[in-house]
Amino acid sequence: MEPGKKTEPNKRLTILGATGSIGQNCLNVVSRLPQHFSVAALSTHTQVEKLLGDTAKFKPRMVAITGTEPDAEQRQQLKAHGVEIFCGPSALTDLAEHSDYDLLVNAIVGAAGFVPTYRALKRGRDVALANKETLVIGGAHIMAEAEKQQAAILPVDSEHSAIFQCLFGEEPKSVEQLILTASGGPFRQTRAEQFSKITVEQALKHPNWSMGKKISIDSATMMNKGLEIIEARWLFKIAADRIKVVIHPQSIIHSMVLFCDGSIKAQMGLPDMRIPIQLALGFPQRLPATFSRLDVASLQELTFEEPDRRKFPCLDLAYKAVARAGNAPAVLNGANEAAVDLFLNRKINFDQIPVLIDKALKTIDYHAGPGIDDLLQSDKAARRLVCQAVS
Ligand code: NAD
Numbered sequence: 261m262e263p264g265k266k267t268e269p270n271k272r273l274t275i276l277g278a279t280g281s282i283g284q285n286c287l288n289v290v291s292r293l294p295q296h297f298s299v300a301a302l303s304t305h306t307q308v309e310k311l312l313g314d315t316a317k318f319k320p321r322m323v324a325i326t327g328t329e330p331d332a333e334q335r336q337q338l339k340a341h342g343v344e345i346f347c348g349p350s351a352l353t354d355l356a357e358h359s360d361y362d363l364l365v366n367a368i369v370g371a372a373g374f375v376p377t378y379r380a381l382k383r384g385r386d387v388a389l390a391n392k393e394t395l396v397i398g399g400a401h402i403m404a405e406a407e408k409q410q411a412a413i414l415p416v417d418s419e420h421s422a423i424f425q426c427l428f429g430e431e432p433k434s435v436e437q438l439i440l441t442a443s444g445g446p447f448r449q450t451r452a453e454q455f456s457k458i459t460v461e462q463a464l465k466h467p468n469w470s471m472g473k474k475i476s477i478d479s480a481t482m483m484n485k486g487l488e489i490i491e492a493r494w495l496f497k498i499a500a501d502r503i504k505v506v507i508h509p510q511s512i513i514h515s516m517v518l519f520c521d522g523s524i525k526a527q528m529g530l531p532d533m534r535i536p537i538q539l540a541l542g543f544p545q546r547l548p549a550t551f552s553r554l555d556v557a558s559l560q561e562l563t564f565e566e567p568d569r570r571k572f573p574c575l576d577l578a579y580k581a582v583a584r585a586g587n588a589p590a591v592l593n594g595a596n597e598a599a600v601d602l603f604l605n606r607k608i609n610f611d612q613i614p615v616l617i618d619k620a621l622k623t624i625d626y627h628a629g630p631g632i633d634d635l636l637q638s639d640k641a642a643r644r645l646v647c648q649a650v651s
């Protein structure tokens with residue numbers, strides 16, 4: 261170190277869902293920047309061996325295993341690294357509340373991420389949020405708690421990171437519209453009549469991104485963009501009717517903002533989740549990285565088109581749910597998770613996913629101002645209804 265040069269404090273991270281696609285990308289960023297980041301705690305649902313490997317490498321003080329019990333040997337190995345082990349469904353909140361971190365990275369998939377985000381914010385900790393379901397289920401509570409505790413929610417989702425960057429230095433009142441880009445997924449050019457025959461393997465093959473199973477199916481139905489509309493509504497405090505979706509199959513422009521003078525700012529880059537992850541981890545600093553650069557001159561074309569809302573009804577279901585507000589987005593999310601699970605287990609056809617979500621939105625009791633427990637109940641009720649509808 262040069263004499264007199266100030267060093268930035270090392271940020272301690274608790275990473276929930278460390279063994280998943282975002283979690284592993286996050287650990288890749290950490291391993292490249294050891295002078296900036298260290299790991300306080302890690303969680304996995306069932307991938308205990310992977311967690312063991314990352315424990316040896318990143319030396320967390322605590323780990324959580326939520327979906328299985330480690331066997332005696334795994335327990336022994338974890339203990340040998342001196343880590344405290346939390347197991348079972350409450351283990352995530354144990355980490356959020358008791359591990360020694362500056363920033364919680366929430367890379368859990370699904371509704372299980374909601375309560376841990378809330379608890380971290382309640383503790384006044386900043387959150388790097390990949391788990392969009394958190395804001396879909398309970399955006400009002402999450403944003404209110406963040407404001408109350410003066411804690412930051414830093415977007416990891418590439419579209420929201422793009423918008424976040426476009427808004428640097430801008431005043432909220434000059435924003436006219438947010439433009440979320442969507443690749444269109446694997447079935448952009450598939451005829452609607454073919455949708456009932458889509459297989460799990462076809463739906464899991466995303467053209468541009470490599471991701472976990474649930475978000476891959478969400479991208480194929482375009483519910484991912486629906487969830488992102490709701491996520492953006494809360495993160496950027498803007499009415500959903502000022503959030504537009506545009507198909508951009510190359511996934512180079514990650515999203516845009518239209519300002520009141522007609523100017524549009526866009527953020528571009530290769531589709532590599534480490535870029536938005538590193539920005540969220542390092543914020544407010546933009547740290548250097550050696551990831552591949554986008555060679556703009558090599559781009560043959562950037563194209564845009566309107567989404568086909570008839571073929572992808574999940575988009576309108578999301579707009580409907582966010583307009584209804586209350587517990588409707590939590591119902592949408594719970595029904596979607598249950599329907600995606602049924603599709604992945606080959607119990608329903610691909611085109612039944614939106615039908616089941618619509619049924620849940622029409623059937624589950626509406627609450628205008630739900631508390632946290634009401635939201636969790638609505639999530640459960642939506643899942644139950646979807647499962648009963650097909651049994
Ligand atoms: P993934 O399936 O690859 O990983 C999920 C992680 O969560 C794993 O570590 C798993 O062990 C854990 N997990 C799963 N179910 C759990 C449960 N019930 N309780 C506790 N832990 C559980 O998913 P992913 O693709 O990394 O996505 C994670 C989140 O990030 C999702 O909300 C997704 O929408 C969002 N996201 C992902 C990407 C991407 O490129 N993968 C991009 C943007 C946003």
Ligand code: MG
Nearest residue numbers: 417418419488
């Ligand atoms: Mg996204």
